[in-house]
Amino acid sequence: MSDMEPDIRNYLLKILTSISVGILWLLVNVTIGIGLNYAFFEDKQTIANWIFYGWFLLSLVLLVFYYRRKWKF
Numbered sequence: 001m002s003d004m005e006p007d008i009r010n011y012l013l014k015i016l017t018s019i020s021v022g023i024l025w026l027l028v029n030v031t032i033g034i035g036l037n038y039a040f041f042e043d044k045q046t047i048a049n050w051i052f053y054g055w056f057l058l059s060l061v062l063l064v065f066y067y068r069r070k071w072k073f
Contacts, residue, residue, distance in 0.1 A: 018071075029056055
């Protein structure tokens, strides 16, 4: 067992979880957007570009909602 107090341990776990979820969100969106080339409008706009940007905005709202709920702002 750890000698760390439970409140400090919970606070550090909350920080680590928040950073991990943020990095995961960023990696997923960068991979889909840049890696699969859905973030760029080449010659014309396609439905895939709009789906990507819709997903991006929806997932950003959900991420902010998660952070607000986790940190109880």
